[in-house]
Amino acid sequence: MKECPICFEGDQDGEQFGCLEVCRHEFHLNCIREWHKYSIDLKCPICRTESSHLKVGEGQNAVSVDLKMGFMIKHALEHAEATTTDAGDAEEEEEEEEEEEMGILSEMFQDGLVIDAIKVIQCGICGDTDAVLLNLYCQDCEAIYHETCLRGLACEVGERSAWHECTECRSHHLLELRMGSVSEDQVASYDSRDYMIFAGEVRDKHSVQTQQMYDRIRHAKHSIQTHVRRALDQYPLALPRDTYKHVNQHVSRKLYRFSDNKYLPNQHDYDSLARTAVHAELLPHYHVDI
CATH class of the missing domain: 3.30.40.10 (Zinc/RING finger domain, C3HC4 (zinc finger))
Structure with missing residues (x-):
């Protein structure tokens, strides 16, 4: 053993x-x-x-854990704490050196944990790989954290209110991570060529792209339909429910095709287009001036 x-x-x-x-x-x-x-x-x-x-791990399940994660941040903090005790004319020069060193550390962190495109799921501060306890990730660079580590680091550097900032890319787009259960005898990881972290979960990139496409389509249709409904609600005459529904669908589809299946409010006045289209649709049945 x-x-x-x-x-x-x-x-x-x-x-x-x-x-x-x-x-x-x-x-x-x-x-x-x-x-x-x-x-x-x-x-x-x-x-x-x-x-x-x-x-x-062994064989295809083997992953490479970057031991610099956590270790380098710890020593960067110790270095920063030590330099704050110095005073005099050299203080400005030391601050410049410290910024340069922290920039080098940042570049090292951004190198990531990719060995053959395999990304290890571990905290970007303490380096822990217990995926169940990791609860935040950066939407921009996919760095992963314990919330407690981010809060602790913010306290260490004297900026408690800045704990929600990614230490790798400085983004504030930190979202909840939901990893679920992971086998105790394996380090959680994913192949970044085929997978990514999206909406708090490790997802297949193709499924994410498909979902994003459908989300854009739904958003465009809903936004255009809002203008059409506004035009119908402002129509001078009360419309039967079936007529309202039919015109809403027909005009919404017409405007959706007109704007190339996109919602482009900076290019088109959808309120004006909707009023004109609604009036044209109802003109054979209702004689109303607009």
């Missing part, structure tokens, strides 16, 4: 083993992450060889 050199336990409790990609020494994933919380580098606890990735 394999034994983790850090906790001296095996895999009887469902703990995931992974091996460092340089020296191949094996550890529990959670143990090596905890070890790096207190270390000053990413070196192997046994042979001191530096390794920034941990391979978890």
Whole structure:
């Protein structure tokens, strides 16, 4: 039975083993992450060889966990805290150096967790891969977080109200993530060539594109129909229900085709078009001037 050199336990409790990609020494994933919380580098606890990735799983199910996630942010915070204690003429120069270093860190984070297009689902701050506990993601760059980590990081840097900002792309478009249950013996991941995070779930890209297309169509039809209904409601005479429904459908479809199956309010005056079309549709039956 394999034994983790850090906790001296095996895999009887469902703990995931992974091996460092340089020296191949094996550890529990959670143990090596905890070890790096207190270390000053990413070196192997046994042979001191530096390794920034941990391979978890075998064959096609294998994923590469980026150990820099969480570790680099921790040391960036420590560096920022240390520089704030300095004073004098060098303060401005140090701030510029710090910004440059943070820019380098940001570029490292944006490199992502892609090995053969496989993205590991892990917190962008602490690096934890327990997908069930991850509850927020960035709609713009698909970075994933614990809400508690974002709040904690915001407190550390003295900006508590800015916790809802993505640490990778600075977007404020953070949405709820719903991963559901994940097998304990696997690290949750997805192939970014075929899948993406959409509406809080990992979805097939083709299904997402189809849904987005239908959403745009529904939005366009609903928006155009709103103008037609307004024109019908403002018609001087009361219309029978069947007539109202028929004209609404016919004119809405006509305007929808006229604007190339899109809603283009900046190009067309839909209120005017709807009034004219409604009047033309009802003219054979009702003689009303508009």
